[in-house]
Amino acid sequence: MRILTLAATLIALAMPASAQISVGEISRYLNSFRTAKSEFTQINADGSISTGDLSISRPNKARFDYDAPNKGLVIAGGGQVAVFDAVSNTPPEQYPLSQTPLSLILANNVDLGRSGMLVRHGGDATQTSVTLQDPAHPEYGNIQLVFTPSPTTLRQWVITDDTGSQTTVILGDMQTGASLGSSLFNIPVEMQRRGLSN
Template structure:
């Protein structure tokens, strides 16, 4: 296990202990409250730490502008992932070719980017629980369950999205832990313009 991975996992454990040592247990959020929170999250920025299926760790900055738009800029190189215009483009700084592209509705991340998030839809939520400090919801697209799922973690009072785990159609898991989420940020639409980024690339 690398030094950075040991350090990150230790910090996660410390954060978990800090939450557990809090003065009161957090209530379990309802699906309606979570849907309302996501629908109200029109734009936001956040630092993030990403744990990939192979155990590697990346950090960077995330920009979200609902509906349908999100951007991850990875620290250390030019790599990024952009969703916009119904498409997802993955720009890999190690590749000599253009970005890998696929429809947004083929990734479970599309669930939180929908114009109207409704976790109460039949067949969407496959898990909903609380451990006393946070509420965890696992959701899938009822029309495309084979495309995978997203497990979201929220804290309450005020409601805030803290992390998610995306499981893709091949069973690979990618965890994104958010830090310093700032809602209501002014973000230019240009950040989600895949064609423009392809030209610059």
């Protein structure tokens, strides 16, 4: 009986380390889909909360449609990120996607084993988190991804930008393999639709 108890104790002690999702499995999961849709809740650095719908089309494309009263729009496409203000008639603020941590999971091939990319990896039987940065430009900030197992599913991310400000995005049930038109991620087309010019 003591041997059985000892064996059960050893198994229980071993479970947290072995139960976390491996880096290889997370890479496989992120590369297993090209498109995805999900509702999201965003907690901003100032504590305010926004909700909306997220569309992803890898490589390098994403769209955040914010619900009222915000009604903002953020598009990643064409190597740029454009932030559209719902109440302004001015062109969107734009900056290179490559300078944002989000680019790490929108890449054509996600390889968490890339040297210097993985900053932290930990978890237990209920969830696993990984923190990633661009090894060539750690000053751009980092992104922490949280996954649940069986099957591996992305549940949220936390982006820490170059100023140290954090934005948390909590995902609803993600629908992968979604049919998404390319115009959703076309910044010039969206600007034209809104009657904006550079």
